[in-house]
Amino acid sequence: MTLHAHLGNAVRAAVAAMTVVSLTAQVPRPGEATVEPTGTARLACRVSVSQDDHQVPVRRAAVTLRTSTGGLFETFTDTNGQFEFPNLPAGDHTVSVEKAGFIVAGPDFERSVGIRVGEGEQRTVEIRMVRAAALEGRVSTPAGEPARGVVVSATLIGYGPTGPRPEAIRSATTDDLGRYRIHTLPAGEFFLAAAPDALEAAANSGRAADPMTGFARTYFPGTTFVDQARRVSIGRGESQTGLDIVMATVPLASMNGRVLDAAGAPPERFAVRVQPVGGVSGDVRGFSAVGSNTFTYPGVPPGAYWLLASVVGADGRFEFAAQPFDVAAPGRQPEVVVTTAPVPAIAGVVVTDDPGAQLPRGLRVVAVETLYELPFRADLGERPDEGTVGRDGVFRLGGLFGPRLFRVERLPPGWALASVERDGADISDRAVAFGPGEPATPVRLVLTRRTATLAGLVTDAAGTPIASARVVVFPEDAARRHQASRFIATTRSLVTGEYVIEGVLPGRYLVATARGLATGAWEDPATLTRLATSAVPVVVAAGDRLALSLTVKP
Amino acid sequence: MTRDRRARRHGHEFLKTLAVAGILLLCVGPSWSALGARQRSGQVPAGQSAAGRIAGRVTGVADGRPIAGAVLRLLAPAIRVQKSARTDADGRFEFTELPAGSYQLSVQAEAYLPGAFGASSPGEPAKPIVLGDGAAFTEADFGLWHPSAVEGTVTDEFGDPVPGIEILISRLDFAAGKRRLFPVGGRSADHATDDQGHFRVPGLPPGEYYLTAVSGVFTERNETAGFAPTYYPSAIEAADAQPVRLALGQDATGLAFRLQPSTMASIRGRVLDAAGQPVGLATLMLFPADRGTVASLMLARGVTQADGSFELRNVPAGAFALQAFGRPEGGGNLGKSPFGAASIDVNGRDLRGVEVAVRPGAVIRGRIVFEDGTPPSIDPTRVQVSGLPVEFESNPIGGGPPNRTMNPDWTFEVENQFGLRVIRANIAAPGWSLKRITRDGTDITDAPTDFRSGDATGVEVVFTKAASSLSGRVQRDDGSPAENYTVVVFAADPRRWTFPSRYVAIGRPNQEGTYEVAGLPPANYLAIAVPRVEGTTWQDPAVLDQWRPLASGVTLGAGPATLDLRLVGR
Numbered sequence A: 001m002t003l004h005a006h007l008g009n010a011v012r013a014a015v016a017a018m019t020v021v022s023l024t025a026q027v028p029r030p031g032e033a034t035v036e037p038t039g040t041a042r043l044a045c046r047v048s049v050s051q052d053d054h055q056v057p058v059r060r061a062a063v064t065l066r067t068s069t070g071g072l073f074e075t076f077t078d079t080n081g082q083f084e085f086p087n088l089p090a091g092d093h094t095v096s097v098e099k100a101g102f103i104v105a106g107p108d109f110e111r112s113v114g115i116r117v118g119e120g121e122q123r124t125v126e127i128r129m130v131r132a133a134a135l136e137g138r139v140s141t142p143a144g145e146p147a148r149g150v151v152v153s154a155t156l157i158g159y160g161p162t163g164p165r166p167e168a169i170r171s172a173t174t175d176d177l178g179r180y181r182i183h184t185l186p187a188g189e190f191f192l193a194a195a196p197d198a199l200e201a202a203a204n205s206g207r208a209a210d211p212m213t214g215f216a217r218t219y220f221p222g223t224t225f226v227d228q229a230r231r232v233s234i235g236r237g238e239s240q241t242g243l244d245i246v247m248a249t250v251p252l253a254s255m256n257g258r259v260l261d262a263a264g265a266p267p268e269r270f271a272v273r274v275q276p277v278g279g280v281s282g283d284v285r286g287f288s289a290v291g292s293n294t295f296t297y298p299g300v301p302p303g304a305y306w307l308l309a310s311v312v313g314a315d316g317r318f319e320f321a322a323q324p325f326d327v328a329a330p331g332r333q334p335e336v337v338v339t340t341a342p343v344p345a346i347a348g349v350v351v352t353d354d355p356g357a358q359l360p361r362g363l364r365v366v367a368v369e370t371l372y373e374l375p376f377r378a379d380l381g382e383r384p385d386e387g388t389v390g391r392d393g394v395f396r397l398g399g400l401f402g403p404r405l406f407r408v409e410r411l412p413p414g415w416a417l418a419s420v421e422r423d424g425a426d427i428s429d430r431a432v433a434f435g436p437g438e439p440a441t442p443v444r445l446v447l448t449r450r451t452a453t454l455a456g457l458v459t460d461a462a463g464t465p466i467a468s469a470r471v472v473v474f475p476e477d478a479a480r481r482h483q484a485s486r487f488i489a490t491t492r493s494l495v496t497g498e499y500v501i502e503g504v505l506p507g508r509y510l511v512a513t514a515r516g517l518a519t520g521a522w523e524d525p526a527t528l529t530r531l532a533t534s535a536v537p538v539v540v541a542a543g544d545r546l547a548l549s550l551t552v553k554p
Numbered sequence B: 001m002t003r004d005r006r007a008r009r010h011g012h013e014f015l016k017t018l019a020v021a022g023i024l025l026l027c028v029g030p031s032w033s034a035l036g037a038r039q040r041s042g043q044v045p046a047g048q049s050a051a052g053r054i055a056g057r058v059t060g061v062a063d064g065r066p067i068a069g070a071v072l073r074l075l076a077p078a079i080r081v082q083k084s085a086r087t088d089a090d091g092r093f094e095f096t097e098l099p100a101g102s103y104q105l106s107v108q109a110e111a112y113l114p115g116a117f118g119a120s121s122p123g124e125p126a127k128p129i130v131l132g133d134g135a136a137f138t139e140a141d142f143g144l145w146h147p148s149a150v151e152g153t154v155t156d157e158f159g160d161p162v163p164g165i166e167i168l169i170s171r172l173d174f175a176a177g178k179r180r181l182f183p184v185g186g187r188s189a190d191h192a193t194d195d196q197g198h199f200r201v202p203g204l205p206p207g208e209y210y211l212t213a214v215s216g217v218f219t220e221r222n223e224t225a226g227f228a229p230t231y232y233p234s235a236i237e238a239a240d241a242q243p244v245r246l247a248l249g250q251d252a253t254g255l256a257f258r259l260q261p262s263t264m265a266s267i268r269g270r271v272l273d274a275a276g277q278p279v280g281l282a283t284l285m286l287f288p289a290d291r292g293t294v295a296s297l298m299l300a301r302g303v304t305q306a307d308g309s310f311e312l313r314n315v316p317a318g319a320f321a322l323q324a325f326g327r328p329e330g331g332g333n334l335g336k337s338p339f340g341a342a343s344i345d346v347n348g349r350d351l352r353g354v355e356v357a358v359r360p361g362a363v364i365r366g367r368i369v370f371e372d373g374t375p376p377s378i379d380p381t382r383v384q385v386s387g388l389p390v391e392f393e394s395n396p397i398g399g400g401p402p403n404r405t406m407n408p409d410w411t412f413e414v415e416n417q418f419g420l421r422v423i424r425a426n427i428a429a430p431g432w433s434l435k436r437i438t439r440d441g442t443d444i445t446d447a448p449t450d451f452r453s454g455d456a457t458g459v460e461v462v463f464t465k466a467a468s469s470l471s472g473r474v475q476r477d478d479g480s481p482a483e484n485y486t487v488v489v490f491a492a493d494p495r496r497w498t499f500p501s502r503y504v505a506i507g508r509p510n511q512e513g514t515y516e517v518a519g520l521p522p523a524n525y526l527a528i529a530v531p532r533v534e535g536t537t538w539q540d541p542a543v544l545d546q547w548r549p550l551a552s553g554v555t556l557g558a559g560p561a562t563l564d565l566r567l568v569g570r
Helices: A003-025 A198-207 A525-532 B003-027 B541-550
Strands: A041-051 A054-057 A062-066 A072-076 A082-088 A091-098 A102-104 A112-117 A122-131 A133-140 A150-160 A163-173 A179-185 A188-196 A213-215 A232-234 A249-251 A253-260 A270-276 A294-300 A303-312 A318-327 A336-339 A346-352 A364-369 A394-397 A402-409 A416-422 A432-434 A443-448 A452-459 A470-475 A489-492 A498-504 A507-514 A536-540 A545-547 B052-060 B071-076 B081-086 B092-098 B101-108 B129-131 B142-144 B148-155 B166-175 B178-183 B198-204 B207-214 B244-246 B252-258 B264-272 B283-288 B294-296 B300-303 B309-316 B318-325 B339-346 B351-357 B362-370 B383-389 B404-406 B411-417 B420-427 B433-439 B456-464 B468-475 B486-491 B504-507 B514-518 B523-530 B552-556 B559-562
Touching: A041 A062, A041 A091, A041 A112, A062 A082, A072 A082, A091 A102, A091 A122, A102 A179, A112 A122, A133 A150, A133 A188, A133 A232, A150 A179, A163 A179, A163 A188, A179 A188, A188 A213, A253 A270, A253 A303, A253 A318, A270 A294, A303 A336, A318 A336, A364 A394, A402 A416, A402 A443, A452 A536, A470 A498, A470 A525, A489 A498, A507 A525, B052 B101, B052 B129, B071 B092, B081 B092, B148 B166, B148 B207, B148 B244, B166 B198, B207 B252, B244 B252, B264 B339, B283 B294, B283 B309, B300 B309, B318 B351, B339 B351, B362 B383, B383 B404, B383 B411, B383 B456, B420 B433, B420 B456, B468 B486, B468 B523, B468 B552, B486 B514, B486 B541, B504 B514, B523 B541, B552 B559
Parallel strands: A041 A122, A253 A336, A346 A443, A452 A545, B052 B142, B148 B252, B178 B294, B264 B351, B362 B456, B468 B559
Antiparallel strands: A041 A054, A041 A082, A062 A072, A062 A091, A091 A112, A102 A122, A133 A179, A150 A163, A150 A188, A188 A232, A213 A249, A253 A294, A270 A303, A303 A318, A346 A394, A364 A402, A402 A432, A416 A443, A452 A498, A470 A489, A470 A507, A507 A536, B052 B092, B071 B081, B071 B101, B101 B129, B148 B198, B166 B178, B166 B207, B207 B244, B264 B309, B283 B300, B283 B318, B318 B339, B362 B411, B383 B420, B404 B411, B433 B456, B468 B514, B486 B504, B486 B523, B523 B552
């Protein structure tokens, strides 16, 4: 081999490495730029963990502070476990402290604390962390070989738009020896779910020795059914080892198809997603061929799926299709042709029921989707200004498909959504089924300040204030307990144990506090029925300010 | 996890997707495009058949079991053949209908190190299989090894475990005139330490590695800060790093890092174009300035906002080079980007208002000349002229090939050249090699051109057919023929070793055990046969100087010469 060829190879290798670098570097990273705080308050915190009956500092932990107005500031604790934000605006802020192996002490899974600072206030707060738990084991193939690159998740039953579903709290990927360690877990009971890394699986599907067999999502100790999974219970700071899992294999199917737009033509730009019905989203990934209207999903385990396709025309016109797709038998499935249909964009107006009151600024109207569990709004061609309410109260919403409830986000304290009307009908709590042919009838949302406030202290049985406790206000009428209900409100107690819930519509309610409530569980009717047994009944009228202290059960 | 850090992690997932896509794109280069789809067979010369056959078996060395589904790649660039095959359940494979030629055969299998036919150990180049007309070679057997891993823990100055530290694996190599630590393979984010400060990086071929524990701006997630990049076991300078040696099939475990604390700073600034306008979506790369005896190619990356602004957070104290690349035309090739650089000293205080100006590069313009006046019957695009960086101070650290035009009248133009570079030319025609490069009559074959002072026009590249070639056999001390070795041929005059030297080359044996090194300029040379060389360390003058007393002398002119050598070392 000549010298030049050698030099050439070395340069080419370097160039190849750099090309990857450049490809990855072209995308701005979300949230990368943070703003420096401006304000009159100063917050200093000391973060510590208890060790042998005294507190030791938690060093170099990542600190994120979110202001009540959506500001985001970041810093780290120093080698004494301290951090400070010198120029902070006044308000109710949420501070999260993250360091692997530690979690913020509190009854909930959220790893943050609520801190209120006033104008010009110099506040010093002690944040307590506890040692976190960990789960460890080995994952192997049915042949006894180590299963590499398998994602093992500590899973709880959480709540999605369509009800209870497995929700991964934290996960870890097996190494070349098949070992995993899931750390920074709160104490509790978990399922362990093991599944191939979807991205890796998609990238390697063409190269697998047997592309028609794959690992199924397997639960500890070795079942594909979540109801047969064994729960693993861990205490605070505990490590459980030897949680070995043998992966189950399943025959795979390959799905392929074409997308046609409403005119029957191949679209220029389209997105396709295959999503298990009621499953963990993002489980199945495929490819859309560049420059054609075809797509391929090479490794699909049998099951029920949503096949979702969206098309964005050159003029910004948006089309959508969602069809159920059952993979009953493995192997190559018949080609699917998905024809998208134009979906309505509607306009609407937000008004207040008090002619004297000015409409709050910065509101946003959302159409909550209650069937497809659509994971990414961007897939649906949603523009950043979608739903933004102008000074005149007017907004526009596009890409509407499937059943939708209309709600308002970014309401200032004390405000609530009183009613939603369309074509004279009250659709406050009734989803409108959008689809092809649905007329673009406008929607009218009415806001009110005629609401009540609940406030008080959360303590344990001994009267000690409890920080970060979940407080839920929910309607006495079980028919009003559902996803995106206007009658359910929730918050977490501040670092002092105080809580405030504003903007409660007049009516009869139950108020409860609970440990270990999964995110979204407060919209789950079954959970609320359970909470009702230990809840305090209240009747509130407009303008009420109720003082109500709550006790967390052990 | 807060929603924002989670959002960033989603961003990271997205980047990972892109990275995978990028790797896929790279795989669809000339070598892998044959996989499963196109199989290209070159022209069979008149009077020859295409009845040749190469067959063999792939097994695991550790247990002797056959490896099913391994992918074999057969290449004969000279006759433009590239084919691929998969092993069956018994690990067997076969290529048929092969024309006569010199073939290179390699194999890849999941969870094994790649194999090259005739390589004594993984990572060594392949030995060619020379196949006669209609011949069969059925002993193309491979024994594959599992890769090795490094494993250990990372602690801080208090002895506590540090989570979220990424371990960068590098090899010491010689490039652009300096010994440098080159990061190898893998996505380091996958190897971040866990809550116990534990790391494990698998998938490594045997060899000598340098480990760096990085955090802050040098990591994809940038979620751990307060430490300087620390070379194993606790060094601040790359020159003080201790290597970790990995033997075939063996892991190195129990490696204990003690991190060096450092103050952190953020760097904010803007990227501007030649007209002073802000450049959005410009790529930024920050890396340690060349200092000490060993340079480190540890990269931090960033990208500018639409208004040209950028922020690099959690930068440790030290001297850095900051390079900016404007948006390249049509995609991600930074080799086509406008470029600019700045030197930055960081000492724990935030830097604001840093401005980097990017400009398009200079042009190399000239023509190709063939010594006997008759060009070979190849397409002019088979000649490749490029500018080779001799350092990374004035040169961009990354980028693919720039735009090149090679005209039918053998004139050419190469765009986007920066800094100090040596002009080099390759020709893909057997027998031809570079003789000389001149610029306006001045010989610049081995002299760098400074592209900061403008275009290089009037460049003449002369190729000759009257080139030297050196071939021979290598014996062990006991007189038996050596099968695996590398011959390094280098000028007797050390002044000719300066990077990038045309007077230093290596050769590897074919399956007959013979080596050949062709195209060296006429001069007095030294040659040495060694069991193996690491990467491009054979270009390092310090290494050549060590070999000098053990090497044999030979004078090369136009035409062939032979030199048999004795293997030096075990």
